[in-house]
Amino acid sequence: MFPPSFDYHRASSVSEALSLLAELPDATLLAGGHALLPRLKNGRAEPGAVVDVSELPELIGVDVGSEATVVGAATTYATLLETGTEAGDADEESDAGGSVGDPTAGRSVLEQHAPAFLEATRAVGDRQIRNRGTVGGNLAEAHPESDLPAAALVADASVRIRGSGGEREVAVEEFLTGAFESAVGDDEIVTAVRIPHVDGWDGSNGGDAEENGSDRNEPTVDNGGAYVRKTHPTSGYAMVGVAVRVGIDDGVIASARVAANGVADTALRLSSVETALEGIDVTTEGVGERVTAAVENAPADVPEATRRGDVHASAEYRVSVLPTYVERAVRAAVDSTEAGSDGGPDSVGDSAPDSDSGRNGRRDQQGGEPR
Amino acid sequence: MSEHQISLTVDGERETLTVEGRTLLVHALREDLGVTAPKVGCETSKCGACTVELDGDVVKACTVLAVQADGKTVRTAASDTEDDVRSVVTQQFHEQHGLQCGYCTPGMVLTAADLLRENPDPTPSEIRASLKGNICRCTGYTNIVRAVESAASELEGTAAVAGDGGKTAAVDGSAPEGDD
Numbered sequence: 187m188f189p190p191s192f193d194y195h196r197a198s199s200v201s202e203a204l205s206l207l208a209e210l211p212d213a214t215l216l217a218g219g220h221a222l223l224p225r226l227k228n229g230r231a232e233p234g235a236v237v238d239v240s241e242l243p244e245l246i247g248v249d250v251g252s253e254a255t256v257v258g259a260a261t262t263y264a265t266l267l268e269t270g271t272e273a274g275d276a277d278e279e280s281d282a283g284g285s286v287g288d289p290t291a292g293r294s295v296l297e298q299h300a301p302a303f304l305e306a307t308r309a310v311g312d313r314q315i316r317n318r319g320t321v322g323g324n325l326a327e328a329h330p331e332s333d334l335p336a337a338a339l340v341a342d343a344s345v346r347i348r349g350s351g352g353e354r355e356v357a358v359e360e361f362l363t364g365a366f367e368s369a370v371g372d373d374e375i376v377t378a379v380r381i382p383h384v385d386g387w388d389g390s391n392g393g394d395a396e397e398n399g400s401d402r403n404e405p406t407v408d409n410g411g412a413y414v415r416k417t418h419p420t421s422g423y424a425m426v427g428v429a430v431r432v433g434i435d436d437g438v439i440a441s442a443r444v445a446a447n448g449v450a451d452t453a454l455r456l457s458s459v460e461t462a463l464e465g466i467d468v469t470t471e472g473v474g475e476r477v478t479a480a481v482e483n484a485p486a487d488v489p490e491a492t493r494r495g496d497v498h499a500s501a502e503y504r505v506s507v508l509p510t511y512v513e514r515a516v517r518a519a520v521d522s523t524e525a526g527s528d529g530g531p532d533s534v535g536d537s538a539p540d541s542d543s544g545r546n547g548r549r550d551q552q553g554g555e556p557r
Numbered sequence: 558m559s560e561h562q563i564s565l566t567v568d569g570e571r572e573t574l575t576v577e578g579r580t581l582l583v584h585a586l587r588e589d590l591g592v593t594a595p596k597v598g599c600e601t602s603k604c605g606a607c608t609v610e611l612d613g614d615v616v617k618a619c620t621v622l623a624v625q626a627d628g629k630t631v632r633t634a635a636s637d638t639e640d641d642v643r644s645v646v647t648q649q650f651h652e653q654h655g656l657q658c659g660y661c662t663p664g665m666v667l668t669a670a671d672l673l674r675e676n677p678d679p680t681p682s683e684i685r686a687s688l689k690g691n692i693c694r695c696t697g698y699t700n701i702v703r704a705v706e707s708a709a710s711e712l713e714g715t716a717a718v719a720g721d722g723g724k725t726a727a728v729d730g731s732a733p734e735g736d737d
Contacts, residue, residue, distance in 0.1 A: 187600045188579065188581075188584075189579040189581070190579065191558035191577065191578070191579055192558070192559075192578055192579055193558065193559040193578060194559050194561065194578030194579075194622065194624050195559075196624075216622075219620050219621060219622070219625075220602055220620055223581075223602075223619075223620045223621075223622070224601050224602065224620070226579070227600060227601070228601075236578065238622075238625065240625065264614070311602075311690065312605070312689040312690025312691075313615060313668060313671065313672070313687050313688075313689070313690055314602075314605060314608055314615050314616050314617045314668065314690045315602060315617070315690060317614040317615060317616050318614075318616045318617070318620065318621065420603075422603065
């Protein structure tokens with residue numbers, strides 16, 4: 187299979203790339219290439235020009251700030267995993283992670299604040315694809331079965347977009363407008379993904395430290411997260427993928443973010459599940475049953491009109507297994523918190539059929555039959 | 558249609574050639590340069606037969622434009638190597654019969670070596686997860702996993718891999734888990 191002919195341009199800066207997009211007829215962007223090149227080969231895209239931004243230094247890198255981590259759009263999954271899991275210097279400099287008995291000690295800033303995002307990144311494709319594909323490209327592609335969108339939703343992430351008129355920042359919820367459709371215009375470029383740090387997150391605003399006034403020196407939330415999916419063995423994409431972030435306060439789920447990939451035209455938050463999870467005490471007997479009850483109505487959070495099915499898995503099937511995967515993700519997220527890892531009388535994770543070991547293990551399960 | 562003169566190092570040789578913008582790296586390597594270790598398999602970045610190292614990272618050469626490799630270093634499984642890790646992996650694929658038809662082998666060897674450089678003591682499930690992007694239609698993977706484990710044992714304590722390993726060669730023929 188050969189791609190059709192096109193003119194190839196390697197941009198030397200984001201501004202040059204923007205000019206090229208504006209000047210050249212039918213121009214499209216190339217970053218990691220794992221969306222565009224297959225589409226060129228199978229005839230679903232025939233651009234006149236391809237503008238390569240994959241090596242622009244201004245689009246590459248993981249910038250760990252005090253209130254947010256900003257991931258350059260052309261940062262590969264592999265680079266994010268490498269730099270995002272280094273127990274951060276930034277943390278030490280801001281004196282945020284070193285207190286005695288800190289449950290998060292030894293975890294990198296992103297592992298503390300966006301564990302589900304890292305897990306989803308780890309689940310993307312395979313080793314070679316993670317070396318090439320990019321974080322910004324993933325979100326801009328807006329593949330409904332891709333792993334990152336749900337994880338970006340529960341991280342309260344936003345996407346930075348630059349056009350001729352300047353840069354704007356769009357929340358992921360507004361960024362994902364449909365299957366393979368996003369808020370980035372034909373003459374614009376996704377420049378970065380911003381992941382707010384959540385210490386002080388109280389569940390009421392999902393905001394970051396700068397908004398709610400607390401600072402990261404006094405973590406108030408025992409934060410955990412997970413990403414669990416059912417992968418189609420041929421496509422490699424998620425038929426159902428669920429990202430969860432929980433904040434636990436005094437043993438109780440104080441706040442929850444739950445989002446799913448694969449079941450609808452876009453990744454979407456499961457808000458009734460979030461509400462039902464809040465208030466669950468994870469340290470007492472019966473937590474398993476309470477979580478099971480809380481996730482039961484997950485299908486109701488997926489509007490009928492947006493439900494997605496294909497030759498691999500019908501919409502009915504995807505929605506019917508959704509609660510199972512939500513439950514697994516919630517259990518794994520709770521287990522990743524300090525409260526959940528205490529191994530209390532009824533540790534929620536005991537019955538979770540986790541396919542791999544460890545907090546950083548992949549949770550890519552195939553066994554999930556509907557209950 | 559644009560044409561580009563590119564220069565790259567392939568298996569230690571400096572090469573200069575002219576490619577179309579649309580030319581895929583795997584085609585440039587095989588058709589223009591006669592470097593046939595990377596195979597053309599699925600051409601959809603699923604099977605891993607075309608795997609090469611591009612500036613040290615394993616990538617699928619069917620999903621990289623040749624022009625994007627301009628100025629870079631490509632290494633294939635056929636390169637003469639001072640790389641002990643890959644030599645040992647290759648030898649162990651032979652010793653453990655980690656191949657039948659051999660079509661997937663160049664990609665398997667590169668990906669496995671990449672894993673061992675990062676994690677010198679992988680578990681069988683880590684090996685299987687790492688080779689997710691390399692499909693074999695012959696072996697059933699058991700001997701491939703065994704070959705990677707043997708290579709890890711062989712490399713234990715050598716300077717070629719980081720860390721001290723503490724490896725036990727637990728040869729395990731368990732079924733693939735988790736992934737496709």
